[in-house]
Amino acid sequence: MEMTVITRPDYFSGEGELINKLFESGLQSLHLRKPVNDELSFKKLMSEIDPVNYPQLSIHQHHELAPVFDINRLHFTELHRKDMDAVERKELLLRGCRLTTSVHEFESIAELEDFTYVFFGPVFNSISKAGYSSKLKPNFVLPAHKNKIFAIGGITAGNLFKIKQMGFEGAAVLGAVWQQTADPVAAAIQLIKSINQIGNGDR
Numbered sequence: 001m002e003m004t005v006i007t008r009p010d011y012f013s014g015e016g017e018l019i020n021k022l023f024e025s026g027l028q029s030l031h032l033r034k035p036v037n038d039e040l041s042f043k044k045l046m047s048e049i050d051p052v053n054y055p056q057l058s059i060h061q062h063h064e065l066a067p068v069f070d071i072n073r074l075h076f077t078e079l080h081r082k083d084m085d086a087v088e089r090k091e092l093l094l095r096g097c098r099l100t101t102s103v104h105e106f107e108s109i110a111e112l113e114d115f116t117y118v119f120f121g122p123v124f125n126s127i128s129k130a131g132y133s134s135k136l137k138p139n140f141v142l143p144a145h146k147n148k149i150f151a152i153g154g155i156t157a158g159n160l161f162k163i164k165q166m167g168f169e170g171a172a173v174l175g176a177v178w179q180q181t182a183d184p185v186a187a188a189i190q191l192i193k194s195i196n197q198i199g200n201g202d203r
Contacts, residue, residue, distance in 0.1 A: 001160070002170035003195045004029035004058070004150065005188060008178045011041045016048020021185045023053045026192045031075055031100075031172065033060040058100060066097075073116075076101045078108075089114060102152070109147050119172050122153025123163065127175025142167035156180075157194040164198055171195075 005027060011034065019030060034042060042062050046069055049057070058073035059066060066074060074097050076084065081101045092099060093114060102119040103109055112118055126132035134153060142149060150170035151163045163171055173191060181187040
C-alpha cells in the first residue's frame with residue numbers, strides 16, 4: 001500500500017524545511033495543496049524545497065508553473081476536473097503529466113482511467129475539516145475497480161490496516177501529520193512504518 005501526505009492549506013515559516021525532512025525520512029510522495037491564489041508564496045515555498053524532491057511533488061494549484069519547476073504531477077479538484085475538456089486532458093497526458101483527482105461518489109471513478117490515482121472519501125471523519133464526516137458503512141469494501149484508489153479523510157496509523165481491508169491501494173494523510181502532533185516528521189515516520197508493516201504482512 002502507498003501513502004502520500006497533503007500539505008496544510010496555509011503557508012507557514014519553515015514549511016520548505018519540513019517538507020525536505022519528510023522526504024529525507026522516507027516519504028515518497030507529497031501533494032502541495034494551497035487553495036489561496038498566492039503565486040509569490042508558492043514560488044517562495046518551491047525555492048525552499050530541495051529540487052531533488054520536485055519529481056515527488058504533486059501540485060493542486062498553479063499548474064501553469066509546473067514546467068518552470070519540471071513538475072509533471074498535477075492534481076485536479078472534482079470541480080476543476082469537471083471543467084476540463086477531453087482535449088486538455090489529452091494534451092497533458094501527451095506532455096507526460098501524471099494526473100490525479102478527487103471524487104466523493106464511487107460511481108464517478110469508472111470515467112477516470114486516465115488518472116494515475118484517485119482520492120476517495122471521506123473514509124473516516126476528517127481530522128482537518130470540522131463537520132466533514134464519513135458516510136460509509138462500517139463494513140464498507142470497495143467494489144471492483146480498475147483505477148488505483150487512495151483513501152482520504154481521517155487517516156491515522158491506527159486505521160491503515162482497515163483501509164487495506166476495504167480494498168484501497170493507498171492513503172492520503174493530512175490531519176494526522178499536521179494537526180495531531182507538534183512534530184509532523186515524527187508523525188509521518190510512524191505512518192510510513194505502519195505502511196511498511198502492512199506491506200510485509202504485519203498488522
